[in-house]
Amino acid sequence: MGAVEHLQSEYRKFVDGLSESWPAALTERRGLAIERFGEIGIPSRRAEQWRFINLNAIRETPFRLPQSFNGFGADDLEPFRYEGCHQIVLVNGRFSADYSELGELPEGVVVASLARAAVDHPELVDEYVGKLAKFEEHPFVALNTAFLRDGAFIYVPRGVVVEQPINLICLGVPEAEAVAFYPRNLIVAGESSQVTVVEQYASLGEGRYMTSPVTEVAAGPNAVIDHYKLQRESTDAIHMATFQIHQQRDSNVSSHSISWGGGLVRNDVNAVLDGEGCESTLNGLYMVEGEQQIDNHMRVDHAMPNCDSHELYKGILEGRSRAVFNGLIHVHKDAQKTDAKQTNRNLLLSKDALVNSHPQLEIFADDVKCTHGSTTGHLDDVAVFYLRSRGIGEEAARSLLTYAFAADIVERIKVDSVRRELEEFLFRRLPKGEVVRQAV
Amino acid sequence: MSMLEIKNLHVRVEEQEIIKGLDLTVNPGEVHAVMGPNGSGKSTLAQVLAGKEEYEVTAGEVHYKGEELLELAPEERAREGLFLAFQYPVEIPGVSNVYFLKAALNAIRKHRGQEEMDAMDFLTYVREKMKLVKMDESLLNRPVNEGFSGGEKKRNEIFHLSVLDPTLAVLDETDSGLDIDALKIVSDGVNSLRSPDRAFIVITHYQRLLNYIVPDKVHAMVGGRIVESGGKELAHKLEEKGYAWLEERVAESELAAAPSA
Ligand SMILES: Nc1ncnc2c1ncn2[C@@H]1O[C@H](COP(=O)(O)OP(=O)(O)OP(=O)(O)O)[C@@H](O)[C@H]1O
Ligand SMILES: [Mg+2]
Numbered sequence: 057m058g059a060v061e062h063l064q065s066e067y068r069k070f071v072d073g074l075s076e077s078w079p080a081a082l083t084e085r086r087g088l089a090i091e092r093f094g095e096i097g098i099p100s101r102r103a104e105q106w107r108f109i110n111l112n113a114i115r116e117t118p119f120r121l122p123q124s125f126n127g128f129g130a131d132d133l134e135p136f137r138y139e140g141c142h143q144i145v146l147v148n149g150r151f152s153a154d155y156s157e158l159g160e161l162p163e164g165v166v167v168a169s170l171a172r173a174a175v176d177h178p179e180l181v182d183e184y185v186g187k188l189a190k191f192e193e194h195p196f197v198a199l200n201t202a203f204l205r206d207g208a209f210i211y212v213p214r215g216v217v218v219e220q221p222i223n224l225i226c227l228g229v230p231e232a233e234a235v236a237f238y239p240r241n242l243i244v245a246g247e248s249s250q251v252t253v254v255e256q257y258a259s260l261g262e263g264r265y266m267t268s269p270v271t272e273v274a275a276g277p278n279a280v281i282d283h284y285k286l287q288r289e290s291t292d293a294i295h296m297a298t299f300q301i302h303q304q305r306d307s308n309v310s311s312h313s314i315s316w317g318g319g320l321v322r323n324d325v326n327a328v329l330d331g332e333g334c335e336s337t338l339n340g341l342y343m344v345e346g347e348q349q350i351d352n353h354m355r356v357d358h359a360m361p362n363c364d365s366h367e368l369y370k371g372i373l374e375g376r377s378r379a380v381f382n383g384l385i386h387v388h389k390d391a392q393k394t395d396a397k398q399t400n401r402n403l404l405l406s407k408d409a410l411v412n413s414h415p416q417l418e419i420f421a422d423d424v425k426c427t428h429g430s431t432t433g434h435l436d437d438v439a440v441f442y443l444r445s446r447g448i449g450e451e452a453a454r455s456l457l458t459y460a461f462a463a464d465i466v467e468r469i470k471v472d473s474v475r476r477e478l479e480e481f482l483f484r485r486l487p488k489g490e491v492v493r494q495a496v
Numbered sequence: 497m498s499m500l501e502i503k504n505l506h507v508r509v510e511e512q513e514i515i516k517g518l519d520l521t522v523n524p525g526e527v528h529a530v531m532g533p534n535g536s537g538k539s540t541l542a543q544v545l546a547g548k549e550e551y552e553v554t555a556g557e558v559h560y561k562g563e564e565l566l567e568l569a570p571e572e573r574a575r576e577g578l579f580l581a582f583q584y585p586v587e588i589p590g591v592s593n594v595y596f597l598k599a600a601l602n603a604i605r606k607h608r609g610q611e612e613m614d615a616m617d618f619l620t621y622v623r624e625k626m627k628l629v630k631m632d633e634s635l636l637n638r639p640v641n642e643g644f645s646g647g648e649k650k651r652n653e654i655f656h657l658s659v660l661d662p663t664l665a666v667l668d669e670t671d672s673g674l675d676i677d678a679l680k681i682v683s684d685g686v687n688s689l690r691s692p693d694r695a696f697i698v699i700t701h702y703q704r705l706l707n708y709i710v711p712d713k714v715h716a717m718v719g720g721r722i723v724e725s726g727g728k729e730l731a732h733k734l735e736e737k738g739y740a741w742l743e744e745r746v747a748e749s750e751l752a753a754a755p756s757a
Contacts, residue, residue: 437550442586445546446600446656447574447607456599460590460639495591495599 059115060097063236064090066121067202073121074205078174079182082204089191089201096195108380108412109351113294113320119236119266121203122148128229128260130155136258138473141223142167148229149237149267150206159220166211167222170240173209180211184242188272189300194324196296200238200270207240207269210253214246214276221252221471228293230263241271245279245307252282254474257317259290266294273300275307277331284474287315287323288481291348298324305331305360312469313340313352313369314478316485321350329356329363329391340369341465341478343485344377344409351380354398358391358421367398370465372458373409381413385428387421394424402432403461405454448491455486456495463496497562499524499664499695500545505556507537507544507720513554514540516720522664525692529706529731530699532717533739538699539583541717542668546580547573560664574600575607577663581653581670583699588640593652594622596640597659604660625658629685647678654685665689666697671705683708703735718742 057065067090098115099106133155137143144167145155151169158167166177174181191201208224226239245251257267267289275281287295295318301309313323327336342350356365371379381400402411415428435457443453459482466482469475479496483489500522507515514537522528532538544551545558547570558565565573588596602612613621626633629651641649650670657665667686671679686696686709698709706714706728714730715722716739723742724730 436586439586439588441546441548441570442582442588443591443596443600444570445574445580445582446596446660447571447603448596448600449571449603450569452599452603453571456591456596457588460588463590491599491603494602495595 057118059118060094062118063199064094066119070121070203070205076171076175079178081182082174082186085186085191086202086204089198092192093195093198093202096198099195105353105382108378109320109322109349111320114266114296117234117264117266119234122150122235122237123231132260133225133227136223136225136227136256138221138223138254138471141221141254141473143223143225144208145225145227146207146239147227148235148265149226149239151208162216162218164213165216165218166209168209170207170209170242171205177211180244181209184244184272184274185240188274188302189270189298189326194298196268196322197270197298200240200268200298203238204240205238207242209241210243210251212245212249212251214249216246216249218251221254223254224256226255226257226267226269228257228259228265228267228289230259230261230265230292234264234266236266236268239267239269241269243271243273243281243283245275245281247276248278249276250280252284252471254284254286254471256286256288257295258288259293259317262290262292264292264294266296268296270298270300273302273309275301275303275309277304278306279304280307281309282470283309283311284469284471285311285313285315286474286477287313287317287321289317291317291319291346293318295321297322299326301325301327301336303327303329303331303334303336306333307331308335310337311339312465313338314465314474315340315342315350316344316481318350319348321348322353323351324353324355326355327357327365328359329365330359332360332362334360334363336363336365338365338367339465339468341371341462342369342379343372343462344379345374347376349378352382353380354383356385356396356398358385358387358394358396361390361392361394363391364395365397368465369400370462371400371402371411372405372462373402373411374405376406376408378409379411381411381415381430383415383428385417385426387417387419387424387426389420391421392423394421394426396424396426398428400430401461403458404432404434405458449488452488452491455488455492458486459492459496498522498559499561501559503557505541505544505558506554507540508552508554509540509550514720515544518556518717518721520715520722522695522697524695525690526712527690527696527698527709529711529714530697530717530722531701531714531731531734536717537720538717539668542580542583542666542697542699545573545578545666546570571603574660575604579657579660579662579665581650581657581665581667583668583672585641585649585653587642587644589642591640593638593640594636597622597656600656601659622659625655628658628688629655630681631655646673647675650674650682651678654682658685658689663693664695664697666699668699669701670698671700671702679705680708703731706731716742718746721746
């Protein structure tokens with residue numbers, strides 16, 4: 057049986073096993089999505105959007121639905137819990153009431169599992185879920201929609217400010233056989249509301265599995281959303297994610313995508329600026345080594361006038377790792393006074409690492425300011441020499457410059473625990489990290 | 497014992513011989529000025545002393561405090577007390593000036609068997625040194641040289657020098673492009689660091705600097721060699737007469753040395 061047929065048969069098992077009741081429209085959408093997945097299949101490298109990534113690992117693994125949840129100690133979760141946050145935990149795609157600690161939330165705010173929300177707030181779930189990310193065009197969004205069952209549901213009503221970040225911990229716990237799961241997360245921020253969400257992907261243990269999450273973000277007028285994604289799964293893990301943002305007028309969304317885990321990683325980040333006066337910041341940092349592959353696919357749609365978007369993605373590559381950056385800024389005909397900037401920078405620390413970077417602009421308006429650029433290079437020898445000539449050892453000098461390369465992304469992280477997490481990771485990963493810790 | 501002894505040094509850069517048999521001896525406490533036309537190899541000499549790996553030493557010896565300098569890695573030379581103030585200081589975005597200096601100083605102290613300085617002691621120490629070059633405190637927390645003006649970069653080099661406390665400092669055109677006030681500040685900084693066990697090699701195009709930093713010896717470098725040495729009066733002569741007379745002399749002696757056809 058091929059991979060597609062296998063997933064289709066898993067789908068039938070999945071549907072038969074659904075016990076809870078779901079809005080009819082969602083049930084129908086699942087059916088359409090699996091059908092669509094059957095048509096698209098798992099893309100080969102001939103598919104334009106998948107040219108530089110090798111999905112054989114997905115094709116060759118008969119992924120099953122998660123079965124036996126073995127449990128783990130609360131201590132195992134400690135590294136991912138950040139102090140002063142509302143914690144919501146998913147284990148292999150399913151909400152875990154035992155491990156979540158939602159704490160006290162402002163009036164009207166809902167932070168719950170999607171399955172729970174479908175029962176308690178069917179009107180909200182029906183209004184938003186599956187409306188933003190298009191399964192028709194993307195095989196993994198199609199899979200996620202077909203297998204849609206659980207995830208995090210975050211709703212902030214008009215005018216409410218959620219002071220503490222919401223920390224969504226998506227754990228992958230490998231099972232005896234490779235499993236795949238499809239968290240579906242939704243963040244809805246009403247008019248003039250504000251919320252910060254941290255979305256973490258981490259593994260407990262080694263062993264292959266696939267996470268294929270879709271997170272949809274609906275920013276109401278004048279809403280402010282800060283989103284941090286931390287992808288730190290084991291290198292056995294496959295991660296195929298879509299992050300879909302929809303912005304209404306005057307909203308301000310920032311997304312920071314930090315990725316150092318996973319063996320095969322794809323992040324699609326799409327933002328639709330659908331009202332005037334929107335601001336969209338899409339930053340990313342990926343650091344890969346060994347045989348890791350990471351593919352960041354960005355698309356920003358400027359649909360309305362007077363919006364700003366800034367994208368800065370930086371990559372650090374070692375070993376035989378591969379990175380793809382594909383960024384498209386699409387400025388629609390009426391989107392005058394668009395100010396869009398897109399930058400991708402890559403630092404190669406080994407001679408076998410490889411980057412394919414394709415920033416693109418499609419502009420149909422005539423009064424806009426759009427720039428894009430991409431660079432890929434090695435550490436500057438002159439800078440290394442300068443540091444060494446002051447007494448810093450060679451490894452430390454190289455590490456210091458590598459850290460410095462990443463620093464502007466690190467500094468833009470406003471949630472202290474996330475920033476510290478990333479800093480600590482860099483100190484651990486970089487040779488002579490202790491010198492770097494002292495020097496920054 | 498001399499602090500630095502260079503004998504018959506030959507250096508090749510990308511297949512081209514730039515230093516062609518250079519001799520120089522510097523004793524503790526001395527200040528040597530090296531002058532010479534553009535492209536004569538002054539910076540190449542400075543960078544070779546600091547350990548730039550792209551420059552290939554094809555012949556000659558360099559002894560520093562009795563040790564084979566050329567055997568040491570750049571950071572080892574720095575830890576042994578050698579300092580180079582770069583002609584073109586390098587901008588290092590993302591690395592804070594002060595934290596970088598702390599890491600550098602502690603690497604050097606560790607090598608000397610001294611205890612590492614903690615943040616508080618270091619800050620007190622650094623503030624004192626900043627006064628020496630009248631550097632604005634804001635430049636401490638900025639990334640190394642990033643967005644610094646030309647003068648600020650040069651001053652920052654002298655600031656690094658004073659913090660790292662070397663035994664031999666090579667200043668590569670630290671005076672170039674400075675206005676008179678900045679020049680005085682830099683010179684005062686250097687003069688205050690002069691001591692019986694420290695030596696300086698000051699590379700410059702301009703005699704003016706030597707009014708402020710009075711050298712013990714002046715050398716003229718032409719075509720990768722030191723072709724004339726003297727006291728500070730040589731600097732005046734070079735400024736007045738230029739280097740043509742020396743270049744002619746070099747050409748003549750090369751002609752004489754060449755086997756006749
Ligand atoms: N990295 C390099 N690659 C190739 N050639 C070089 C390199 N560095 C220096 N050179 C050449 O070596 C020669 C000497 O250069 P150097 O910078 O040492 O001169 P200088 O005396 O310091 O000149 P200036 O007074 O202009 O600073 C020049 O001809 C220069 O072009
Ligand atoms: Mg020079």
